[in-house]
Amino acid sequence: MSTKVAVVTGSNKGIGLAIVRALCGQFQGDVYITARDEGRGREAAASLASDGLTAMFHQLDINDLSSVRAAAAFFKDKYGGVDVLVNNAGIxxxxxxxxxxxxxxxxxxKTNFFATRDVLTHFLPIVKAGGRVVNVSxxxxxxxxxxxxxxxxxxxxxxxxxxxxxxxxxxxxxxxxxxxxxxxxxxxxxxxxxxxxxxxxxxxxxxxxxxxKPGSCLQMSQRVWIEMLHLNEKFLFVCFLDAVDDPGSSSVQGETERGVTTETQQLIINRQTKNIR
Known part of the structure; x- marks a missing residue:
């Protein structure tokens, strides 16, 4: 059986790095940081290693079509494709x-739509059966x-x-x-x-x-953000609300009464964006 692999674009810092950190603790397979700059990408991997987490690095500039093609070829040759692709890179x-x-x-x-579209064009054909693709919107x-x-x-x-x-x-x-x-x-x-x-x-x-399975994850889901759910019904099939305590569950109940299908998942990100649980 081939090793499973998860790839996160634009993940040398911020939300992307937090996603990699979470995957390192939960995903049964190799997890890859990707970034335009090799030095920064490897520094990010080293920072995770200092916390006892193992992440690999592969250079990927989503605005460079040759880089996208090379990355897709690498993961196809080494792993037979990808099991998880998180399109996080953006500006x-x-x-x-x-x-x-x-x-x-x-x-x-160019970056958020067209380059991400290029990534999808070249990576979707190599997503393994049962694989997941997450587009961060x-x-x-x-x-x-x-x-x-x-x-x-x-x-x-x-x-x-x-x-x-x-x-x-x-x-x-x-x-x-x-x-x-x-x-x-x-x-x-x-x-x-x-x-x-x-x-x-x-x-x-x-x-x-x-x-x-389109959906939304609303961080610290307050009423003002929950109202965003009702702007476009086409986009909403399952909506994930995250919160650190019981108000998350009560928000789900309220949205269910309004006809919006929701689920809740506790999500805590500390100030250093190091822990997601």
């Missing part, structure tokens, strides 16, 4: 950033969708929107932002939000015949 400009919006739109969509995507024009919302929510059409819509947003016409075309003023809308829609595409 978000800070609200105070003065970079022109057109540049933000181009850079953000955001409630900001649901917010952005709710601020799109009715026509755009209809297409993005449509069950028959194709991957090519979706890519064309994402490119339209980028192109319109270059002439400051994106809002006139029905798009909101949020590059990150639009990128996550696109990723979420891509995650619900049934064309490859794989089973989908």
């Amino acid at each position: 978000a400009f800070k609200g105070s950033d003065n970079t022109p919006f057109a540049v933000q739109a181009d850079v953000t969509l 955001s409630f900001v995507g649901a917010q952005a969708l709710s601020r799109c024009s009715p026509a755009l919302q209809q297409r993005l929510r449509s069950e028959d929107v194709t991957e090519d059409e979706l890519a064309a819509l994402m490119q339209q947003f980028v192109d319109k932002s270059k002439t400051a016409e994106h809002e006139q075309a029905g798009w909101p003023e949020t590059a990150y939000g639009v990128s996550k809308t696109g990723l979420t829609v891509r995650s619900t595409d049934p064309s490859d015949g794989r089973v989908r």
Whole structure:
């Protein structure tokens, strides 16, 4: 029997590294940190080793198609494919950033949507039977969708929107932002939000015949965030609420009464983002 393997993109720091840390303690197989910079990736692996955890490293820049292809070939040759793929790599400009919006739109969509799409294109064929693919999206995507024009919302929510059409819509947003016409075309003023809308829609595409279980994990799930669940019913089949105590369970009961299927899982991340349990 071949060794199982889990791969997390953009995982030399932050949420990605926390996911790797959790997998190291729970996943029965090899766990890989991937990052653009080899030095930073290996430093991250060393930091886990100092805590008694074993993670391997493989270079992967999702914005470099040759890097994506090389990584997919590596995991296919060494492991016969992948058992778990977590698409975590992404970029978000800070609200105070003065970079022109057109540049933000181009850079953000290139990474968060188009590059992640490339990863899916090359890795989905090597996902083993019974494997899992997790695309890390955001409630900001649901917010952005709710601020799109009715026509755009209809297409993005449509069950028959194709991957090519979706890519064309994402490119339209980028192109319109270059002439400051994106809002006139029905798009909101949020590059990150639009990128996550696109990723979420891509995650619900049934064309490859794989089973989908879309869902949401809301950290420290307060009422204001739970309201985000009701913005787009298409995206919600199972919703995971995380909390450190009983309010998580009471939130589940309340959402069940409102017709939203939810589950709760206790999740505690300490201030150093070292422990997930």
